[in-house]
Amino acid sequence: xxxxxxxxxxxxxxxxxxxxxxxxxxxxxxxxxxxxxxxxxxxxxxxxxxxxxxxxxxxxxxxxxxxxxxxxxxxxxxxxxxxxxxx
Amino acid sequence: xxxxxxxxxxxxxxxxxxxxxxxxxxxxxxxxxxxxxxxxxxxxxxxxxxxxxxxxxxxxxxxxxxxxxxxxxxxxxxxxxxxxxxxxxxxxxxxxxxxxxxxxxxxxxxxxxxxxxxxxxxxxxxxxxxxxxxxxxxxxxxxxxxxxxxxxxxxxxxxxxxxxxxxxxxxxxxxxxxxxxxxxxxxxxxxxxxxxxxxxxxxxxxxxxxxxxxxxxxxxxxxxxxxxxxxxxxxxxxxxxxxxxxxxxxxxxxxxxxxxxxxxxxxxxxxxxxxxxxxxxxxxxxxxxxxxxxxxxxxxxxxxxxxxxxxxxxxxxxxxxxxxxxxxxxxxxxxxxxxxxxxxxxxxxxxxxxxxxxxxxxxxxxxxxxxxxxxxxxxxxxxxxxxxxxxxxxxxxxxxxxxxxxxxxxxxxxxxxxxxxxxxxxxxxxxxxxxxxxxxxxxxxxxxxxxxxxxxxxxxxxxxxxxxxxxxxxxxxxxxxxxxxxxxxxxxxxxxxxxxxxxxxxxxxxxxxxxxxxxxxxxxxxxxxxxxxxxxxxxxxxxxxxxxxxxxxxxxxxxxxxxxxxxxxxxxxxxxxxxxxxxxxxx
Numbered sequence: 001x002x003x004x005x006x007x008x009x010x011x012x013x014x015x016x017x018x019x020x021x022x023x024x025x026x027x028x029x030x031x032x033x034x035x036x037x038x039x040x041x042x043x044x045x046x047x048x049x050x051x052x053x054x055x056x057x058x059x060x061x062x063x064x065x066x067x068x069x070x071x072x073x074x075x076x077x078x079x080x081x082x083x084x085x086x087x
Numbered sequence: 088x089x090x091x092x093x094x095x096x097x098x099x100x101x102x103x104x105x106x107x108x109x110x111x112x113x114x115x116x117x118x119x120x121x122x123x124x125x126x127x128x129x130x131x132x133x134x135x136x137x138x139x140x141x142x143x144x145x146x147x148x149x150x151x152x153x154x155x156x157x158x159x160x161x162x163x164x165x166x167x168x169x170x171x172x173x174x175x176x177x178x179x180x181x182x183x184x185x186x187x188x189x190x191x192x193x194x195x196x197x198x199x200x201x202x203x204x205x206x207x208x209x210x211x212x213x214x215x216x217x218x219x220x221x222x223x224x225x226x227x228x229x230x231x232x233x234x235x236x237x238x239x240x241x242x243x244x245x246x247x248x249x250x251x252x253x254x255x256x257x258x259x260x261x262x263x264x265x266x267x268x269x270x271x272x273x274x275x276x277x278x279x280x281x282x283x284x285x286x287x288x289x290x291x292x293x294x295x296x297x298x299x300x301x302x303x304x305x306x307x308x309x310x311x312x313x314x315x316x317x318x319x320x321x322x323x324x325x326x327x328x329x330x331x332x333x334x335x336x337x338x339x340x341x342x343x344x345x346x347x348x349x350x351x352x353x354x355x356x357x358x359x360x361x362x363x364x365x366x367x368x369x370x371x372x373x374x375x376x377x378x379x380x381x382x383x384x385x386x387x388x389x390x391x392x393x394x395x396x397x398x399x400x401x402x403x404x405x406x407x408x409x410x411x412x413x414x415x416x417x418x419x420x421x422x423x424x425x426x427x428x429x430x431x432x433x434x435x436x437x438x439x440x441x442x443x444x445x446x447x448x449x450x451x452x453x454x455x456x457x458x459x460x461x462x463x464x465x466x467x468x469x470x471x472x473x474x475x476x477x478x479x480x481x482x483x484x485x486x487x488x489x490x491x492x493x494x495x496x497x498x499x500x501x502x503x504x505x506x507x508x509x510x511x512x513x514x515x516x517x518x519x520x521x522x523x524x525x526x527x528x529x530x531x532x533x534x535x536x537x538x539x540x541x542x543x544x545x546x547x548x549x550x551x552x553x554x555x556x557x558x559x560x561x562x563x564x565x566x567x568x569x570x571x572x573x574x575x576x577x578x579x580x581x582x583x584x585x586x587x588x589x590x591x592x593x594x595x596x597x598x599x600x601x602x603x604x605x606x607x608x609x610x611x612x613x614x615x616x617x618x619x620x621x622x623x624x625x626x627x628x629x630x631x632x633x634x635x636x637x638x639x640x641x642x643x644x645x646x647x648x649x650x651x652x653x654x655x656x657x658x659x660x661x662x663x664x665x666x667x668x669x670x671x672x673x674x
Contacts, residue, residue: 015220016173023176046182048209051173051224054216 001066002074009084013056018085023047025076031067033077044077095312095326100301102276104321105287107622108296109339110274111332114312114325115252116305117259117267124236127197137191141198144238149178151234157403173224174231183209199239206232253314257305264289274316276304276323280560291601292376294622298323300562345670349625353384357617357628359610363636366616367628368424370596374412377419380621384628387423389544389618390483390596391416393467394430403463409470417480424479426521426544426596426618427471429457429464431485448549448558453486453523458495468503475515482518483544488526490535496520497539523596525549530578533585543586544618547597551575569652570599576608576646576655583613594618603670604659606630611643626670633667 008014014022026033026044033044035053037060042049044063055061061081065074129137152175177183183205190201206228213225253274254267264275268290275290280299290297296318308314308325315324315335319342324331357367368389369380380388396404396412404412417425433452444450457464471482484496497520507514524530525546537543547570552559554575557568569575579595586593594616599605601619606627609617619627642662649655663670 016224020173020176023180027181043182047173047176047180048183048206048228049180051177052209052212054213054218054221056218 001064002070003062003064004074004078005060005062006078006081008055008057008059008061009081010087011057012087013059014050014053016051018080018087019047019050019053021085022077022080023050025080026073028076029065029067029069029073031065031070031073033073034064034066036062036064097328097331098307098325100304100307100323100325102298102301102304102321102323103280104297104318105280105299106275106291106295106297106318107342108274108294108318109335109342110253110296110314110316110318111335111339112251112253112273112314112316114255114308114310114314116308116310117254117256118305124199124203125197126200129191129195129197131195134192134195137198138188140239141187141191141202144198144202144235145178145184147238148231148234149175151238152178154403174227174234177228177231178235199236202235202239203232206235253316255305255308255314264293268293268295274298274314274318276301276308276314276316278303278305279562289372291620291622292371292373294379300565346625349629352625352628352632353382355384355628355632357386357631359631359634359636359639361635361637363610365610365614365631366594367624367631368426368594368616368618369621369624370601370618371621374415376621377416380624381419383621383624385423385621385624387479388416388420388425389594389616391425391427392431393427394432397430397432403466406466406470406473409467410473413471413474413480417474417477421477421479424481426481426483427474428483428485428523429454429467429471432456433486448552454484454492454496455486457484458492458499461499464496464499465503465506468500469507472500472503472507472514472518473512475518476513478515478517480515480518481521481542483521483523483542485523485546486525486549487522487536488528490532490539493522493536493539524582525553525597527553527578530582533582534588537586537589537591540591542592542594543582544594544596544616545579545582545614547575547579547595547599550578550597551599554578570602571605571608571646571655571659572652573647573649573655576612576643576649579609579614580612580643580647587613592616601627603627603630604656604663607634607639607642607662607666608646608655608659610634610636611639611641611646613643630667630670633670638662638666 010018023045035042035044037053037055042053044050063077152171156171187201187205190205191198210225210228213221213228251271251273253276254272255276257277258279259275259277272295274295275297277299278301280287287297287299296316298316298318298321301323304323312325313327315327315331317335356364358364366386368387369385370390371380371388372392372395396409413427431453433447433450433456471480474480487493500520504514519541521540521542521544522536523546524533524543529536530550548559551570552568555567555569555572557564559565559568583593592615595609595614596618600609600617601623603626610631617627642658645658646655649658
C-alpha cells in the first residue's frame with residue numbers, strides 16, 4: 001500500500017476535466033485507488049465521487065493505492081497532480 | 088373500501104380544443120419533469136428483471152445524451168457540451184453503477200428508488216459545498232438522475248398503459264405523444280400548449296381527441312378520476328354527473344353520425360359545384376398513418392414530415408434507412424404525389440434540446456440546420472432521390488427565408504444527383520423541388536423565389552406567428568395569434584398571385600388548410616392545393632363539394648378588404664352559416 005499527500009495546484013481546482021483525466025488514468029491500473037479529504041473517503045475510479053470532492057486550489061488530498069501495480073499507479077497519478085493536470 | 092367513499096364533485100375545465108372527438112374514460116397522470124419515485128419491495132425472482140431494466144435505462148440515457156452531443160456539438164457551446172460530457176461519463180462510472188446494482192440485489196428495492204437514492208446522495212454532497220460551480224454540478228447530477236428515472240418509468244408506463252385511459256400531463260412532447268399513442272390512449276389533456284403545438288398536431292393526425300392549455304388540469308385530477316374530454320369545444324369534465332354523461336354520450340353519437348356520412352365521399356374529387364378542382368392531400372409524419380390517409384380519400388401526401396424518423400431511432404437514420412421509409416410512402420401512395428419535406432428541426436419541433444437558444448423560433452431551425460450540416464442534408468437528399476424513380480415524389484425545404492438559401496439547397500440537390508449518377512444509381516432527374524413559404528421575407532420575395540422552384544406550400548402557422556410577432560406557444564400572448572388577421576389574408580393572396588405569375592402552383596400545408604371555417608376563403612384566394620391532417624380530410628372535401636367557386640372568390644375579395652381579424656372571422660362564419668348550414672361547426 002502506498003499513501004501520499006498531494007496539493008491541488010491548478011487554479012480551477014478539481015473540476016470536471018481534471019476529474020475525468022484522473023479517473024481515466026486510475027482506471028488503467030488494477031490497484032484500488034482511494035482519495036481522502038476532510039474525513040471523506042472517495043473511490044478514485046468513480047467520476048461522480050471525484051466530482052463530489054469539491055477540491056479547490058490549495059486543498060490537500062491523501063491518495064492511497066493498494067494492489068499489484070500500486071507503484072506504477074501512484075507514479076502516474078501523482079505526476080498528474082504535480083503537473084496541475086496541465087492546466 | 089368505505090374510507091374512500093367521499094363524494095367527488097364535478098369540475099369543469101376549459102382549454103383549447105386541439106383535436107376533435109369526444110372521449111370518456113379514466114385519467115392517467117403522466118408526470119415526467121420531476122418523476123415521482125416510489126419505493127417498492129421486489130421479490131427475489133424479480134431482481135434479475137430489475138437489473139436488466141436498469142441496464143436498459145442506462146443504455147437509453149447514454150444514447151439520448153450522445154445523440155444530443157453528436158447532433159449539435161458545435162452549436163450548443165463548449166460549456167453545455169462539457170456538461171453533457173460529464174453526464175455521459177457518470178453514466179459509465181463503474182463504481183456508481185456497481186453500487187446501484189449491488190444495492191438493487193441486496194436491498195430488494197426497485198431500480199428507480201435505488202438510482203434516486205444513490206445519485207441523490209452525491210448531488211446532496213455537491214450542494215453542501217459553498218461553491219457555485221459545485222451547485223451547478225449538483226443540478227447536472229439531478230438532471231441525469233431524472234433522465235435515468237424517466238427512462239425507467241417510461242418503460243414501465245408503456246407496459247402499464249394497457250387499459251384505455253385519458254392521458255393528463257403538464258406538457259407533452261411529440262416524442263411522448265408518439266410513445267404513448269402506441270398504447271390505447273383515448274385522449275390527451277395538458278396544462279400547457281397551443282392549438283398548433285406539435286403535440287396537438289400529432290394527436291389530430293392520430294385522431295385522438297385532445298385539449299391543450301387547460302391551465303392546471305394535472306393538479307386538478309388524480310389517477311383514476313372519470314373524465315369526459317370534449318375535443319370539439321375544449322371542455323374537460325372531471326367526475327361528471329349522470330346528467331352530464333348522458334348529454335355527452337348523445338353529442339358523441341350525433342358527431343359520429345356526421346362523420347360517418349362523410350365516408351361516402353372517399354372516392355370523389357375535391358371539386359366545387361361549378362367545376363373548380365382543388366387538390367386535397369394529407370399531412371403525415373408516420374408511416375402508420377398511410378392506411379388511414381387512403382381510407383380518408385386523400386389524393387396524395389402534401390407534406391410528409393421526415394423529422395419523425397429522428398424520433399424512432401436513437402441515432403441519425405442512415406441513407407439506406409431513410410430510403411426504405413421514403414420508398415414505402417411513394418409505393419403506397421402511387422400514382423398520387425408525395426411531397427417529402429427535409430428535416431424541419433428546431434423551433435418547438437424535436438429540437439436539439441440543449442442548443443441553448445434564447446429565441447429558438449428565430450434561431451437554428453429548418454433549412455438553416457440542413458445547410459449547416461451538409462453531411463446530414465446530402466444523406467437525406469440522396470435517400471429521397473433514390474425513392475423518386477416512380478416519379479411521384481417531390482422535395483420541399485422548410486423555413487426558407489431568402490433566395491440564396493433556395494439556391495444553396497438546390498446546389499446540394501445537384502451534388503446529391505451527381506453522386507448518385509457516378510454510382511450508377513437511378514433517380515428521377517426532374518424531381519420537382521419546392522419550398523415552404525412561412526417566413527415573411529420569403530413571402531415578400533415570392534416572385535423571385537417562384538421563378539426558381541417548381542411549387543410553393545404555405546406554412547400558415549409560422550407565417551402567422553412571424554407576421555404578427557406572436558409566439559404561438561406562449562400563453563401570455565397566444566390570444567394575439569390570429570390566423571385570420573387581414574395581414575395574413577393579404578400575404579396569402581400575394582404569395583398565391585406571385586406563384587401563379589411564374590406558372591407554378593401554390594398550396595397550404597399549415598393548420599389553416601384544415602380549418603373548415605377557412606376553407607372557402609382559401610379556395611376563394613386561388614389556392615391550388617390543401618394539405619390537411621387526415622382526420623379532417625372528408626369534412627374539408629364535403630365543404631368544397633358543397634360550394635360554388637364564384638361565391639368563395641367573392642368572400643376572398645371581401646376578406647382582403649377587411650380591417651381587423653374580428654371582421655374577417657365574422658365574414659367567414661356568416662358565409663359558413665349561410666352556405667353550409669348542414670355542417671356542424673361545433674367548436
